[in-house]
Amino acid sequence: MKYKFSKYVFVAPLALAIGCGGSKQPVAQQPVVQTEKTGIDRKVDSVLALMTLEEKVGQMNQYNGFWEVTGPAPKDGAAAIKYDHLKKGWVGSMLNVRGVKDVKALQKIAVEETRLHIPVIFGFDVIHGYKTVSPIPLAESASWDMEAIQQSAEIAAAEAAASGLNWTFAPMVDVSRDARWGRVMEGAGEDPFLNSRIAEARVKGFQGDLGELSLAACVKHFAGYAFAESGRDYNTVDVSDNTLHNIILPPFKAASDAGALTFMNSFNELEGIPSTGNGYLQRELLKGEWGFKGFVVSDWGSMGEMIPHGYAKDLKDAAMKAANAGSDMDMESSGYIEHLAALVKEGKVSQEKVDDAVRRILRVKFMLGLFDNPYKYCDETREKETIGKKEFHDGVLDMAKKSIVLLKNEKNLLPLAKQGKKIALIGALANDKTSPLGSWRIGADDGTAVSVLEGMQQYKGNQLTYTKGADVALGKPVFVSETHINTTDKSGFAEAVKAAKAADVVVMVLGEHGLQTGEGRSRSDLGLPGVQQELLETIYKANPNIVLVLNNGRPLALPWAAENIPAIVEAWHLGTEAGNAVAQVLYGDYNPSGKLPMSFPRNVGQVPIYYNHKTTGRPGNGQPTESVFWSHYTDVANSPQYPFGYGLSYTTFSYGNLKISGNSFGKNGKITVTVDVTNTGKVEGKEIVQLYLHDLVASVTRPVRELKGFKNISLKPGETKTVSFIIDEELVTFYTANKKFEAEPGDFTVFVGGDSNATLNASFSYTE
Secondary structure: OOEEOOOOEEOOHHHHHHOOOOOOOOHHHOOOOOOOOOOHHHHHHHHHOOOOHHHHHHHOEEEEOOOOOOOOOOOOHHHHHHHHHHHHOOOOEEEOOOOHHHHHHHHHHHHHOOOOOOOOEEEEOOOOEOOOEOOOHHHHHOOOOHHHHHHHHHHHHHHHHHOOOOEEOOOEOOOOOOOOOHHHHHOOOOOHHHHHHHHHHHHHHHHOOOOOOOOEOEEEEEOOHHHOHHHOOOOOOOOOHHHHHHHHOHHHHHHHHOOOOEEEEOOOEEOOEEHHHOHHHHHHHHHHHOOOOOEEEOOOOOOHHHOOOOOOOOHHHHHHHHHHHOOOEEEOOOHHHHHHHHHHHOOOOOHHHHHHHHHHHHHHHHHOOOOOOOOOOOOHHHHHHHOOOHHHHHHHHHHHHHHOEEEEEHHHOOOOOOOOOEEEEEOHHHHOOOHHHOOOOOOOOOOOOOOHHHHHHOOOOOEEEEEOOOOOEOOOOOOOOHHHEOOOOOOOHHHHHHHHHOOOEEEEEEEOOHHHOOOOOOOOOOOOOOOHHHHHHHHHHHOOOEEEEEEOOOOOOOHHHHHHOOEEEEOOOOOOOHHHHHHHHHOOOOOOOOOOOOOEOOOHHHOOOOOOOEOOOOOOOOOOOOOOOOOOOOOOOOOOOEOOOOOEOOOOEEEEEEEEOOOEEOOOOEEEEEEEEEEOOOOOEEEEEEEEEEEOOOOOOOEOOEEEEEEEEEEOOOOEEEEEEEEEHHHHEEEOOOOOEEEOOEEEEEEEEOOOOOOEEEEEEEOO
8 A cells, every 4th residue: 555646655654564565665666556545543553553662662752953964874973873763763753954955865764764664754943933034922922913923823834844844843822921031932921811812823824724835833831831930941830720720721722722733841840740741731631631632742851851850760760751641752852762662561651652652643744744745845946936935024024013012102202204304223233133033033044134224224214323322242142141241331322322412313222132032041130131221321311302112022121211211112023024114113104003912010029920910818909008018019019010911002092882782691691792992093093902801709719800802903093993792601711619611600890991901891790
């Protein structure tokens, strides 16, 4: 039995059972026979029946690229061992091998030189773009635009798949409440509802119809990684069952329901058990209760890291615990390839668990079409035609503009006039063509982003003067850390002051370098790094007419700027078209509509800070001002500087006429909430209308409010639209004291407005 495809012929493993044996004959020379149409599971079982234990374990083994593919095969050392494993069929997946030429060369070994000819799946961190880079995921989340986010993932998938890849380690759906954690840039912020919708959009965008320009998605990190204590990456996680099920897990469930093919477990422990060895998460919940049919891959080396965690005594013990817990593929620990076969023979890991893992891996390979055509992703002509297409640049530019959030705009300083003004552009980041690419854009080339300077130079009507002011980072380190940050060199201050004094308006681009955020880049200080705060205050004394453009991958604490700077634009790390997006917003060719996916603190001492917090027994409501005995700080307000869901526009909106179709509803019922939104300004604008619920009394304490709906609308000046939301049983369901998801009867308050501080409200009840 063989599978036919357009250019090559892959000998299915079942053919070996009927006479093809261990033939080394090149695949393309063997005759073609059409197979009968059978279900994927039947095909998987036919392959599994022919595999030795060692070959099964091999499918559970993933290696990083280990030699220059176009060069000679390695003769000794670790690379030679891995090469031998590849030729034996003991490698199920490889990562960080990209480009059609290299992928095809490795796939050729797997499908033409191994006994069973099983194709390899090639993975890569395609996080927010491949060559053409979109905004970082946190920035994209500020758009609240699911269609645009899905399109962004489609663009990333198309370029990566055209380069030979078929699997991305994205989306990251960790709910993030602590801005000190560097990987907040990789997710969708602090809210589980918004995270869930974005998870669905990104899974659909990456995977599409699993065609030639699609990738298998990998949902990460399962689970609780973003709740690391102190915001320090890889640190201990200790959360309640309530927080786990009501806050952390919903986006993972949404991604699974959206059809994600793979999951990745996380570095952290949960309930004292590292996630890689956590049977509750992987075996009972994901594969059991949720019915997930794909496979789980470890994070890089996380199996071996169970040893320093103190959960495994050695790598063999770690492999046993990971396999029994349901971790299907080992990324770069070598625990399975070195020990799993022996563990099965010793009866410490059952054959059934290994078979289940291999079935899951093979099923994904069948679903990707790799058994039908192992070279499906290896078309050099398609690679050249696809990378960097104009429509991709147009797409990431659209995404970048939608990601920008206007935080402050006193006296309508923005948009800038297009004629007759002297504008001083200050800040090293304004002329940086690499930093805007952000973190986790490892497929892209340095220096390929449009800088803010280049974007603003497209507008010829003003006199634009650029000066650096001060470097953010010293030198050109591969990874920017606090040791690279410029804390001493102020030699450019004088020139910047001179430019500011001569200008009508100053645009300052300040913030974090793109490589100062991401994995392993936690910060204990959320202010402007290095000498930038001093630069900002110095320029303010020379000319207070400042537009502050922020480049950052996390919420920053900027109390001085919030009080003194008249206009602040949150521009994140916006990718390849960053400068064009910023310029079009600054000059008013695009009216900003983004809303914050994370709360911005007043200072780092408030962190973690998030809108959907619980109340307390002493919330402070109605307390006399002289009382000290309520939950508060003595030196700063409890509220954030800028709340979740917040964002301004060059126009204004008013909300009114909130109505609910009934006072109550029960099981299988629903009510409709409507609100009138009016553009009360002078230009057309987009508004993200947000609906929040507060469950007043429940079997476990509930947040003060929770996002349960949002809609994007566009309004012309003076125009009013009626926006409607449906509230049903699903929206009032949560993980209760009964340790299950259910809707409890009770009273609710609904809030509707432009951010999480919405005050327009009404009430209803849910009845049994």
